[in-house]
Amino acid sequence: MSETVSPLATPFPSLAPIAGVTPRIARAGYKDWGRCDLTYVELAEGTAVAGVFTRNVCCSSEVELGRQNVAQGHARALVVNAGNSNAFTGYRGREAVEQIMDQVATHIGCAKEQVFVSSTGVIGVPLPKDKAKAGIEAALTAEICDWEDAARTIGTTDTFAKGASAKAQVGAVQVHFSAIIKGSGMIAPDMATMLGYIFTDAAVSPAFLQECLSAANRKTFSCITVDSDTSTSDTVLAFATGKAGNAPITSFDSPGADAFAAALEDICRQLSHLVVKDGEGAQKFIAISVTGAVSDDSARKVGLAIANSPLVKTAIAGEDANWGRVVMAVGKAGEPADRDRLSIGFGGTWAARDGQPVSGYDEAPVAKHLKEREISIEVDLGLGQGAATVWTCDLTHGYISINADYRS
Numbered sequence: 001m002s003e004t005v006s007p008l009a010t011p012f013p014s015l016a017p018i019a020g021v022t023p024r025i026a027r028a029g030y031k032d033w034g035r036c037d038l039t040y041v042e043l044a045e046g047t048a049v050a051g052v053f054t055r056n057v058c059c060s061s062e063v064e065l066g067r068q069n070v071a072q073g074h075a076r077a078l079v080v081n082a083g084n085s086n087a088f089t090g091y092r093g094r095e096a097v098e099q100i101m102d103q104v105a106t107h108i109g110c111a112k113e114q115v116f117v118s119s120t121g122v123i124g125v126p127l128p129k130d131k132a133k134a135g136i137e138a139a140l141t142a143e144i145c146d147w148e149d150a151a152r153t154i155g156t157t158d159t160f161a162k163g164a165s166a167k168a169q170v171g172a173v174q175v176h177f178s179a180i181i182k183g184s185g186m187i188a189p190d191m192a193t194m195l196g197y198i199f200t201d202a203a204v205s206p207a208f209l210q211e212c213l214s215a216a217n218r219k220t221f222s223c224i225t226v227d228s229d230t231s232t233s234d235t236v237l238a239f240a241t242g243k244a245g246n247a248p249i250t251s252f253d254s255p256g257a258d259a260f261a262a263a264l265e266d267i268c269r270q271l272s273h274l275v276v277k278d279g280e281g282a283q284k285f286i287a288i289s290v291t292g293a294v295s296d297d298s299a300r301k302v303g304l305a306i307a308n309s310p311l312v313k314t315a316i317a318g319e320d321a322n323w324g325r326v327v328m329a330v331g332k333a334g335e336p337a338d339r340d341r342l343s344i345g346f347g348g349t350w351a352a353r354d355g356q357p358v359s360g361y362d363e364a365p366v367a368k369h370l371k372e373r374e375i376s377i378e379v380d381l382g383l384g385q386g387a388a389t390v391w392t393c394d395l396t397h398g399y400i401s402i403n404a405d406y407r408s
Contacts, residue, residue: 006282012160012162013163017178018178021043024042026136028131037135043239044241052235056234066118070116076108101117103133155182170244174244181197195235197236197239199241203248205248221271226393238264281398284394289389292343305330306326330342342354351363
């Protein structure tokens, strides 16, 4: 992880242990760095699993196998490799993943399809099978670690460890969620946007867990962007051990289902915001709220056109209330928009209403708002009831510096 911490960083929260979840870390040595880079999590028998994966067609074998194996609904282990994405590595990459799956499955005594693997780092370099094997062997006998150590171990260009928690009342039982995530660059909303892992002790069917995770993803991970680039490795997995003792949740007709779904969406939103706050070179966290669109999906697309605009992002970095750039981004989004109905504001102050500059517009409160760390942009298209919020960060020289030297 980077030694320079994002100014938007938040302290790692206190995360509760989750019954049926045992995390360990080890050093495989995928890169020449003096820290652990392999995370191993053992899961109780019967743990339900759900996942969402990148839509990048040049995805890794980890993603291909994960997408395939999540359909069987259960998991016994998770392995995360940091420093090597193992993407665009052909049969050698797949062999490395299958070796890890076989090694862990043999140790636990489970089907290899219940072992999920993720890798993150440089693209185009096969994961070294000897290092992976030795790393797994070390992890299997390592001491149980805390969530913060696990979060640091899965990081690459991240500048701070990221974690979140949530609770839900399911009937007479309180269920708990603890989660970790990594992500800093190559972040764009095309399914998920990084590597994220959510653990809960709730008893929930795999099908309902998948339904809830997919729904939460649409409103959270698929609404963030740092640089418009969709990774080859993006994965979010949710694991439910069933150890809380609640009556299993199988549909929205089950007691506590609404509370469970709301807590899962809440933790996904927390995680997604943490990724944006650690955007490479980020100095400002930007929330873009779009209303008045012809549909929620259209509003989201307009919001993303604004969020992905280098001109908008650099204007915010320079604390310049250049609302003309927002007009440009709305117009290029390819979604229904009417110049003469468009309204744009910053921090609750409208700069333009109904296609015209606001009469007597005072830029002073906007200029003050843009000096803050957290920025809001409001857009009203004036066409319908569609609405969405997306989140991004500014674009600074720091992003260029980090990515120009990424393989060094």
